[in-house]
Amino acid sequence: MRRRSDPARRLPRSLIPLMAHAVITQGTIFVVRPTISYRALEIGLDSTLIGVLAGAFTLVPLLIAIPLGTLSDRVGERRLMLAGPLGMVLAIALIAGIGHGVWVLAAASVLLGASHLAAAIGQQAMVGALVPRSRLSAAFAYYSLTGAIGQTFAPGLIALFGAGRTIPDTQAIFLVVLALSACAIPIVLLLPRRSTSREEGAPSRLAVGQLLRLKGLPSAIAISGIVLAAIDVFTVYLPVLGLERGYTAGTVSLLLVIRAATSMASRILLEPMQLAFGPNRLLLGTVLLAVAAMAAVPLVDLVLVLALLMVPLGLGLGLAQPITMAWVAAIAPPGLRGSMMSLRLTGNRLAQTAMPAIAGSVAGTMGSSGVLWVLTLSLGVSAVAARRVDVNVGEDKPPGGTPPAPPAA
Numbered sequence: 001m002r003r004r005s006d007p008a009r010r011l012p013r014s015l016i017p018l019m020a021h022a023v024i025t026q027g028t029i030f031v032v033r034p035t036i037s038y039r040a041l042e043i044g045l046d047s048t049l050i051g052v053l054a055g056a057f058t059l060v061p062l063l064i065a066i067p068l069g070t071l072s073d074r075v076g077e078r079r080l081m082l083a084g085p086l087g088m089v090l091a092i093a094l095i096a097g098i099g100h101g102v103w104v105l106a107a108a109s110v111l112l113g114a115s116h117l118a119a120a121i122g123q124q125a126m127v128g129a130l131v132p133r134s135r136l137s138a139a140f141a142y143y144s145l146t147g148a149i150g151q152t153f154a155p156g157l158i159a160l161f162g163a164g165r166t167i168p169d170t171q172a173i174f175l176v177v178l179a180l181s182a183c184a185i186p187i188v189l190l191l192p193r194r195s196t197s198r199e200e201g202a203p204s205r206l207a208v209g210q211l212l213r214l215k216g217l218p219s220a221i222a223i224s225g226i227v228l229a230a231i232d233v234f235t236v237y238l239p240v241l242g243l244e245r246g247y248t249a250g251t252v253s254l255l256l257v258i259r260a261a262t263s264m265a266s267r268i269l270l271e272p273m274q275l276a277f278g279p280n281r282l283l284l285g286t287v288l289l290a291v292a293a294m295a296a297v298p299l300v301d302l303v304l305v306l307a308l309l310m311v312p313l314g315l316g317l318g319l320a321q322p323i324t325m326a327w328v329a330a331i332a333p334p335g336l337r338g339s340m341m342s343l344r345l346t347g348n349r350l351a352q353t354a355m356p357a358i359a360g361s362v363a364g365t366m367g368s369s370g371v372l373w374v375l376t377l378s379l380g381v382s383a384v385a386a387r388r389v390d391v392n393v394g395e396d397k398p399p400g401g402t403p404p405a406p407p408a409a
Helices: 002-009 015-041 046-073 077-098 103-128 133-160 172-184 184-190 208-212 216-243 249-268 270-277 278-297 303-318 320-331 337-386
Strands: none
Touching: 002 015, 002 046, 015 077, 015 103, 015 133, 015 184, 015 216, 015 249, 046 077, 046 103, 046 208, 046 216, 046 337, 077 172, 077 184, 077 208, 103 133, 103 216, 103 337, 133 172, 133 184, 133 249, 133 270, 133 320, 172 337, 184 270, 208 216, 208 249, 216 249, 216 303, 216 320, 216 337, 249 270, 270 278, 270 320, 278 303, 278 320, 278 337, 303 320
């Protein structure tokens, strides 16, 4: 009897090209974003304007996330996963060609953000469509692992062109990552053609307000957004902190690699850790660990101690995304996974827009150390939210209860 149930426990092979697509798109973003910061420093922009550029990455996506989710439900995920890398190629080509002014960098950041969002909505909705409910946590752990892989190897690419220098060769990096991002385009042909938009029994439409009435969803969105924005801002401002303290680009890249590698390891171990502690305690405990580690970073100058702090920081920031993604996919009404994922990503983009703006204003007066204190406080807020949500994904019953019915015609 046990042998017969084993195939149901396996993740589908169709996830392999999806994961390859995600590794490339995520890796592209984690190379390009800190490199844009270095290009901004190279042309003489201050830390406040770097915060503005970080916010530009999320500005337009914040406005278009929900329409893109609806589009995914209607036309299928593959089309969004094609539009994503196409937009990235165009944005990087723009920077490599004429990216020596703040307006060009801002425009390219907006296009990068929209393209990354399209790819992410398509990827996450497709994971939810292909994987049985009982395996969602494992599937999204591996999916979020692709982001950790990108975060791990992307700084290594920057270090390759910046060892021994405070600012790496940004033009060479942009050209390499331009070729990398283009590799995601043909992978789309290997993805399943199925669309979540035609699932039997799917409600025709649910308003955003109705979806937000699902129990615990606002708290889960808040946790996901704050943690992701903390990773985002930390990645953008660590080069600034390094420049203030005289660290080389290679040293900064090494710190980012350690943090990302720890996040990657935590995602590999998500299932056994959930079995040991339960998803609720695991979520709260790891967020609290991130609060403690982030608070310590501004207090130390020794590179060795900072490297050690990257381990608990990576572990603390690594698990909020897969846990909340699996939970949102599990409670999504049939045929509305794209809409639900886009709602979660809207929360992410809202946090990614607000936090860099706050960080930029703080950096202007308190420097990058002040930014890290803001991140510590924000992660503390997410820890409070983690106490208020039940993210346990059961086999039969959604943790959020029965989804609200669509309004009568």
